[in-house]
Amino acid sequence: MSDLNETIRSLYTALIDADSRAEIHRSVCQALTTIDRVDAAWIGTVDHDRNVVEPAAQAHLPPEFLDDQSFSLADDRPAPEAQVADERTVVDVDRIPVGVHEEPWRNTALIHGFRSVVAVPIRHEELFYGTLTVYSTETDALDERTTRLLEEFGTLVGFVTNAVERRDAFGDDQMVDLTVDVEPGEEDVCVALASRLETTVEVGNVTRRNRNSHVLHCSIDDVDPGTVTDVVAEIPGLESIRPLSESASTAYELVVVDQCVASRAVPISALLRSIRVTPTNCQIVFSVPEYRDYQRFLEQVRDVFSAATLVAKRQASEAGSVPVPELLEASLSEKQDEALRTAYHSGYFDDDRKRTGAEIATSLGIAQPTFSKRLRSAQRDLLAAILESDSL
Incomplete structure (x- = not known):
């Protein structure tokens, strides 16, 4: 147990500094095989066209194992890796020899000397990145506590993978805009709001307030503000709506409890340009x-x-000469970015300031001095990055 904890601690810093998914995969597999009674490890990703788990990296597996074993999600008795990919849950097999005649994957594993296996999903929030599997040549090799730590490690690897992909998405010069139709479900707060008001809701900014709620800044056109605020009680998960402007294209701040289409889209490893919700789309x-x-x-x-x-x-x-998303990502902490974006979308910088610092701090669930400190430091760091840039 102690060596597994030590491995996770030592890998954390290395993973944060990783430059690519390939580097993450290699580091993980090599590190896990240093743990007592872990004889081999590998990471797989899903090929959706073929409906199979494909190897991305491995350490200490017998040369023919990955070729001999089937990792198809369509198998009647799928291998642990395929089960994880299909069900997104942990698979822990303490004794591979038991049931060897009923499940072909067990026989293949036995031929290559393995007696127990644990496979866990690599994921970040709702995103699934692949499977992480460790094999042992001993039965009952990994206890329940170790299995739980491996599951947590799969989540850590997913988090770091997401961070690397988001960094790449923000930092590349050649970008493509992809417009995607999604189906968040009729019960989604934004969908319900658009349906009740029979209009379009455009989300311009999403900020995590705490673990269970988010602040959204939206544009809702051609609806009386009183009508908009009256629907709060009718929509589960919508805590409050506050108008920020009296113009024809009205701006609102929404506090949403739990998840909605906007908050669910944020972890996806891409730059989020816009979200447009109508009653039907x-x-x-x-x-x-x-x-x-x-x-x-x-x-x-x-x-x-x-x-x-x-x-x-x-x-x-x-x-421009300095890509804005990259500049924000490189210059500001997450808390600074949240404070700056929320202040901007709340009308804090408008000539007729629509909200005070105290009001914005309340929306974010923090103290007013904390908000002011984050906003000032964000402005300072962003200006420093712009004015000190060699490209300007």
Whole structure:
């Protein structure tokens, strides 16, 4: 147990500094095989066209094992890796020899000397990145506590993978805008709001308030503000609506409890451009690097939503000498970014300031001095990045 904890601690820093998914996969497999009674480890990703788990990296597996074993999700008695990919749950087999005649994968594992296996999903929130599997040549090799730690490790690897992909999405010069139709479900707060008001809801900003709620800044056109605020009690999960403007294209701040289409879209490894929700349709525009595998990206969106259809693709508009998303990502902490974006979308910087710092702090669930400190430091760091840039 102690060596597993030590492995996870030592890997954390290395994973955060990883430059690619391939580097993450290699580091993980090599590290796990240093743990007592773990004889081999491998990471697989799902090929959705063939419906199989394919190897991405491995350490200490026999040369023929991956070729001899079937990892098809369509098998009647699928291997642990395929079970994880299909059900997104942990598979722990203490004694591979038991039931060897009923499940072909057990026989293949035995031929190569393995007696126990644990397979866990690699995931971040609703996103699924693949499978992480460790094998042992001993039966009952990994106890329940170790299995739980491996599951947590799969979540850690998923988090780091997401961070690397999001960094790449924000930092690439050649970007493509992908317009995707999704189906968040009729009970989604944004869908319910658009349906009740019979209008379009456009989300311009999403900020996590705490673990269970988010602040959304939206545009709701051609509806009387009183009508908008009156629907709060009718929509489960909608805590409050506050108008921020009295113009024809009215801006609102929504506090949403639990998840909605906007908050669910944020972890997807892409730059979120816009979310447009009508009573009959929900459309999201993502920006991704031009080299991105679009089909694989759509599968990631489908991990979050029940269906996703690519309806448009176009070259993103040319950025300036310093790409704004990259500048924000590189210059500001997550808390600074939240404070700056929320202040902007709340009308804090308008000539006729629509909200005070105290009001915005309340929306974010923090103290007013904390908000002011984060906002000032965000402005300072962003200005420093702009004014000290060699490219200007």
